[in-house]
Amino acid sequence: MSCGVTAPGAICFEAYGVPIELRASDAELLDALLRVVTPGASMSAVASPEIGYSLFAAGEHYAISRGVRRVAQGTNVEELLDLLESELHFEVAVAARTRLFVHAGVVGWNGGAIVLPGRTHAGKSSLVAALVRAGATYYSDEYAVLDDDGFVHPFARALGMRDKTGRTNRVDPRTIGRVGDAPLPVTRVIATRHVAGGAWRAVPMSRGETVLALFDNTLAARSRPADALRILSVVARHADGFRGERGDAAAAVEQILTLDPSDQSIPR
Amino acid sequence: MYPRARQHGLLVDRVGDETIVFDVERKEAHSLNRIASIVWQHSDGAHSLSEIASVLTRELDVQANESIVLYALDKLSSVHLLEGDETTELGHSTTRRDVMKRVAAVGVAAIGLPAVLTMTAPTPAMAASGGDTLPVDPGPD
Structure with missing residues (x-):
């Protein structure tokens, strides 16, 4: 799997040597995902994401998946984004290679x-x-x-x-x-x-x-x-x-x- | 008795007068204070207890004896930093109280007793979640 910076429905970046891909089901959610991008990350094409999350909407509900595994769902997208940010930063902190x-x-x-x-x-x-x-x-x-x-x-x-x-x-x-x-x-x-x-x-x-x-x-x-x-x-x-x-x-x-x-x- | 420091499976770094040791197998980190560091560094299988005591006397400018070396070896052995089980060869372990009695008159107490701080390396979840972050004071035996 690969992810270009301009890939539709995806944000790709590298944080401290860790390639990451975030996907969303629509443009509005993709825009919202920008706020969880790891501080210090560089936006770049990613050949093989090591960490990948998806945020998608289904009716009035939202859900976050890591790969094929659903990790959270709810009606408050801000709370889900807080959770995603925390999880993503934790994973980067554990996997970081350059810091x-x-x-x-x-x-x-x-x-x-x-x-x-x-x-x-x-x-x-x-x-x-x-x-x-x-x-x-x-x-x-x-x-x-x-x-x-x-x-x-x-x-x-x-x-x-x-x-x-x-x-x-x-x-x-x-x-x-x-x-x-x-x-x-x-x-x-x-x-x-x-x-x-x-x-x-x-x-x-x-x-x-x-x-x-x-x-x-x-x-x-x-x-x-x-x-x-x-x-x-x-x-x-x-x-x-x-x-x-x-x-x-x-x-x-x-x-x-x-x-x-x-x-x-x-x-x- | 010629104590020998364990060599394999350890990562060692110096910081000031102290030695930091990571036991790869047990996932434990140790901080050896100055006096414990000297004893450990000279536990090479070639120095006797009295010779190590002489090194302490020379490097710390105090009158050290075998009791304080034994006390340090007890501490080092208890965290698996010696080969074999050196301190039980004499059939007893040396307590802080024993050592304090024997060294009070010769000035070693003024620079502190050998001390080894130990902590288990946290898992990622432990490092990022609830728990006690304060280093544990070695305290009395």
């Missing part, structure tokens, strides 16, 4: 990147949003995309902000602050998670701990362990690592942005 994906929020600050590794429900998006509102530059609320030199690249999808009901609402990051467009060296790794009513308490991590904190959130930890450890070791050689719990995101922002590694006394 290493770490599940983490990322902001730029003072010429370097602050990486916040953490899994779903660790409060990454709310913390990233609070940091951006405080003047940091948005890079991602989902993945730190690392190159061989340990630089982090923008993966500036819309922020996924959960409301009190647990529903995720998409927020355009440009409405709350600046969005990064160039790779940055990682200067801080902060492994923190939200604890209701908690107070910010940062403990320095050794370089080895910093590698493990990132490795624990690396999508290709099992499939590309040599690449992962090499790249994460590069990051840890140049970044200061901290771990700890935090309470409200807004309250943690100032402490995070003013962390002074020289105040810490662990051996490096």
